[in-house]
Amino acid sequence: MTTPLLGLPEIAASQSQKHVTHNEALGVLDALVQLSVLSQSQPSAPGSPADGDRYIVPTEATGDFAGQDGAIASHREGTWSFFAPQAGWRAYVADEGGCAVFNGTSWTGPGVVTLASTLNGAESRIVTVEEELILSGASVASSVVIPDRAIVFCVSTRTTEEVTGVWNYHCGIAGEAEKFGGFLGIAAGSTNAGVIGPQAFYADTPVVLTANGDTGAFTGGKVRVALHYLLPIAPEN
The missing domain is CATH 2.60.120 (Jelly Rolls)
Structure with a gap:
C-alpha cells in the first residue's frame, strides 16, 4: 500500500524489516518535499551527478531519462529514481531562476x-x-x-x-x-x-x-x- 498523493510506501501490520519501508518513504520525501530542480531542459542524464541532484525530464529525453517525459528525476547512491508529478505541484528551476508548475499534463513556467x-x-x-x-x-x-x-x-x-x-x-x-x-x-x-x-x-x-x-x-x-x-x-x- 502507498499513500495517495506522494506514493509513500506504508508499513504493513507485523511486517518484518520495517526499516526498509520506512527508509524508502524518507527517500521519496527527501526527493519531493520543498522541490527544487537544476533544470527542466537537460536532454539526457548528466555524466557525473551528485546525490540529491534533481531534474524535470523534458520531452524526447535520451539515455537514462528516455521515456520519463515530465517526471521528476532524482539521483541517489548511483541510481536515478523517477516520480510522476500531480496537478498543482511546483518546482523551483535553478537555471531559469523561477518556479514551474505542473498543470496535470505538462510543466509550465517559470513565468x-x-x-x-x-x-x-x-x-x-x-x-x-x-x-x-x-x-x-x-x-x-x-x-x-x-x-x-x-x-x-x-x-x-x-x-x-x-x-x-x-x-x-x-x-x-x-x-x-x-x-x-x-x-x-x-x-x-x-x-x-x-x-x-x-x-x-x-x-x-x-x-x-x-x-x-x-x-x-x-x-x-x-x-x-x-x-x-x-x-x-x-x-x-
Whole structure:
C-alpha cells in the first residue's frame, strides 16, 4: 500500500524489516518535499551527478531519462529514481531562476501564462524569465535564452549592485550590442525596459551585456535581466 498523493510506501501490520519501508518513504520525501530542480531542459542524464541532484525530464529525453517525459528525476547512491508529478505541484528551476508548475499534463513556467490551447496540445504562451548576471570582463552572456521560435517584445534590466569599471553598459545579443538598450545606468536601482517591435528568433539566443567605457571591461556589479516573449507550442498529436 502507498499513500495517495506522494506514493509513500506504508508499513504493513507485523511486517518484518520495517526499516526498509520506512527508509524508502524518507527517500521519496527527501526527493519531493520543498522541490527544487537544476533544470527542466537537460536532454539526457548528466555524466557525473551528485546525490540529491534533481531534474524535470523534458520531452524526447535520451539515455537514462528516455521515456520519463515530465517526471521528476532524482539521483541517489548511483541510481536515478523517477516520480510522476500531480496537478498543482511546483518546482523551483535553478537555471531559469523561477518556479514551474505542473498543470496535470505538462510543466509550465517559470513565468508562463497560456493564453490559449487546444485539445491536441497546441498552446500560445506569454513567458517572462529572469536571471541575475555577475559582471566581469568585456561582456557577459545570460544562461537563460530567447528560445527558438519565440517572438520577443522586450528585454528589461535592473542594476541590482553598482556596476564598476565602466561608464555604462549595453544590453543586446551577439552582433547587436544595443538591441535592447544602450548606455544603461550603472547605479544600483537603474532600470530599462528595452521594448522592440515584435521579432521572431530562429535559434536559442542568449542576452549579452557589453561593457562601455575607457577600460572596456566590467570589474564588478550585478544586473538582473528579464526576457519577455510569446512562445507558440506545436500540437502534440
